[in-house]
Amino acid sequence: MQNRKIRHSFKLTKVGVKDVRKPVRIRRAGKSLTLTAAFDIFVDLPASQKGSHLSRNLEIVAEIVNESVRSPMPGLEFAAEKIAVELLNRHSYATQSEVWARAEYFLERTGPGGRKSLEPYELVAKAWAHRNKPMSVCKAIGVKVVGMTACPCAMETIRGDLEAEYGKIPVRLPTITHNQRNITSLMVDAPPGKDVEADELIDIVESSVSSPTFEILKRPEEGMLVKHAHENPRFVEDVVREVLAKVVDRFTALPGEVKVSVRSESEESIHKHNAFAERVTTLDELRRKPS
Amino acid sequence: MQNRKIRHSFKLTKVGVKDVRKPVRIRRAGKSLTLTAAFDIFVDLPASQKGSHLSRNLEIVAEIVNESVRSPMPGLEFAAEKIAVELLNRHSYATQSEVWARAEYFLERTGPGGRKSLEPYELVAKAWAHRNKPMSVCKAIGVKVVGMTACPCAMETIRGDLEAEYGKIPVRLPTITHNQRNITSLMVDAPPGKDVEADELIDIVESSVSSPTFEILKRPEEGMLVKHAHENPRFVEDVVREVLAKVVDRFTALPGEVKVSVRSESEESIHKHNAFAERVTTLDELRRKPS
Amino acid sequence: MQNRKIRHSFKLTKVGVKDVRKPVRIRRAGKSLTLTAAFDIFVDLPASQKGSHLSRNLEIVAEIVNESVRSPMPGLEFAAEKIAVELLNRHSYATQSEVWARAEYFLERTGPGGRKSLEPYELVAKAWAHRNKPMSVCKAIGVKVVGMTACPCAMETIRGDLEAEYGKIPVRLPTITHNQRNITSLMVDAPPGKDVEADELIDIVESSVSSPTFEILKRPEEGMLVKHAHENPRFVEDVVREVLAKVVDRFTALPGEVKVSVRSESEESIHKHNAFAERVTTLDELRRKPS
């Protein structure tokens, strides 16, 4: 059927399935855990082929995910990579494949007063393969992190207003400003033999916002967090640049062609809309100054 | 077909259609406007009836909405009410009907520095009818408003911490705290001849959060808004109670059996989860003290 | 702070936190698994109390969920129940508590041709407690299942049309109709000592739609599924009634006051809106005839 006569012979850039949900077994940094992942899986389709054999995509995911139960994957991006390779093996007409996987993920973090809590994050993995000789395969790992930003601009304006009303305020006393929930994502290519650790990406983002956030904060801890955030006011622009600087610092072993993308969105407490900043680039570009 | 033999004769509490999208013409407070509404429309079904004639629901919405183009409705809840009545007229087997309508809505507001902007809100209308003699019909109108809350608790804790570090701080100088986007909804029954104005519900909610929010804020205006919010710190509990107090004050002409529901949710900037408070009650209960 | 002077003394029906995400360890039907759950957690608040101690809610969830890692819970509803009880223990001012938990869940199913696949579902658990002497506690477990419905009405109409065009069609040959993705949820109270098994609820729903759906279907299996669905055409009304009939049949050991709610929504392939049916009732009512 998928080979029958074609009415309009155009090639397609992507054909596949979206939102295939699967539990995947991962062993990372010594610990073994089960992620509930959602996969999007595509290959291209030449002009001469009627349709793509979509059930093969599902068989591949099922096999690789089942295998992870017996022998856990080192990371979600490794599952994505294996699927990307198998897609080209089993769709002989395809020249490229693309796989996305997203999953909720938890890490134990230490709050401002030393209290431990389990915090939720999102992992995003991507892999793609091209039918060269030999087949070329790439993978990337990303994270999505909820944090807090405090606005540096309002803070400065208000200091003047408050001094006009209340007299001189100590220089280092943090003044009020609007702050809000911020969602920042960071994705980095992970070339073969040069693995990028998702937990490190989370560290980078959490140390780049005004403050990381925590599930349980008793009163003094809440005070410490709020003070810390106001001592580190950040625009979304600042957050993205902080992340970029840390990526350059920490991934010195990665080659220059590695792609890096950072997106930061603040759910502005003073507006009904969001503020947004983005940089999509390569390590090469970032290593040049100014970049 | 909907009358054919039934395999299991159970009555159903609701049968109908969800997410029917329609432009509705409204004339309110002198101005005429077009809302893009989404309708959910149900009747009950007796145990003896195989199925509900769903296409009738769509015909009713289409007719009433078309009519609004020629002769605008006084409000979304009036459209819902007309539909609720027609449902019982045309589904002879039904004993009750229920209609929900939601629509985005805009109002011109004046920001802290006097600047005008058009701010987005959500209207939620409900109507339901029961086949008594005569038919009993009710309608309610609600609003969903995005605002800002500043936390009173963190503010107090931090004042102590800051004084320990920087010495005495003027009593009325607002201290830093976490603040965030807040979404508060208010819905009130609108009995016949006792109309409740959606714009007034929006006023009530916006004056009950720490600060309303605005689309355009130049620097000094941003400072004024942030200062205002910090001078009016509010828990979600406070927001709900402020709204309830104003509802009691302003709707003295409404009868005691009128239902009132208030829900307030703050997207906590210091946590990844939300804070939530709710009161579902009647005017009668609210008018008693303590209530 | 949460005890300070109150500006407007109204009691609140619910105060708490929403969307607290946690991995929970469950042991059920012999197998042990980790669910990624989202919790909503509330208590009421008397008119005399300024605010609710929200951080206690988070501590309770963290403790109970951590405990599940060492000693897995028999089900998500047991985690919810434990949290509901602890809420009243630690919020001395509250008279009632309410807990919701949702989680993705997987079951191995056997497709029409005997092929095994792992299918995704959603679990919804609820628990609530009232401060009586002794404290009264309830819990309920529910499921959300994606299946398929084929319309009986269009099928019958079309048979006539096709016979007019092509001559007599064999009586039992299924004729074309519109079919679509359907989402049906079933929730049942689980009183103490009378546990309700989530897997059985899933069985009930999957056997009540026109056909369950599967991840991997090779061509002959796809044919078998489509044929099966067309031999069992169902309105959303029929789906809800089928589920109700099975609930009555299978849960003979449950007391009459047990609440049952069933909702079925079909994403109509011939319309842009959805069809919906619902019954919210008790076992007592369902056991009476006609009901």
Add this chain to the structure above:
Amino acid sequence: MQNRKIRHSFKLTKVGVKDVRKPVRIRRAGKSLTLTAAFDIFVDLPASQKGSHLSRNLEIVAEIVNESVRSPMPGLEFAAEKIAVELLNRHSYATQSEVWARAEYFLERTGPGGRKSLEPYELVAKAWAHRNKPMSVCKAIGVKVVGMTACPCAMETIRGDLEAEYGKIPVRLPTITHNQRNITSLMVDAPPGKDVEADELIDIVESSVSSPTFEILKRPEEGMLVKHAHENPRFVEDVVREVLAKVVDRFTALPGEVKVSVRSESEESIHKHNAFAERVTTLDELRRKPS
């Protein structure tokens, strides 16, 4: 403030605001209507500039949208284009701007039996400008359309199965298959003086699925629609190719560099996941054979 010292001097590819909601007045094909639009608005930021003046973005949208009330725009993409140009005029440091606008949209359609109904669609407009001399500006208009697909593959398999059971079936008698809701989007660049009509894009998509869908279908009309869909079975791959063929046929006056993107997603009734096909290309590529 946005000019103050920069900690890490990296340029940013996009800085701006997301989800700014506004009513926009449009006059198109003789009729005047109000769209409720959501705008995303960005410029780039050089490494030397601390932050972007976000309030300017909001002022620009407000001005252009207000102007549309007095003098309606010929289309949503014209509003986007005006905003893109103004962004570069007012952000002197930026070299490029990007604007997205989405809005619900309604068209009167004629169902299979001649019945008129108002059907909902989504418009997506995009515009971007580059600071060349003279400034280069582009705009594109797209639509998102809900329709129906019936699977050609299952249909063919089942015919064999049914003939084995019931004997020879008339060749042209449509056999049962799975069908489902499908969402297809089409976006086309609209270069200056070569306007692309959104209504025509909707026509192209609706005539490329197995059947368009309608709000009100009385029984015989439902039969006609289902029969039509089964006489035009389509994979998502087929839908994308049909759309591409019509784009080539109808837009002969557009230059070859015009970008075209088509995406089709079927909410498979036999699976819990979706099927997806995409082509992103230019008219030049599509005009070459095979393409």
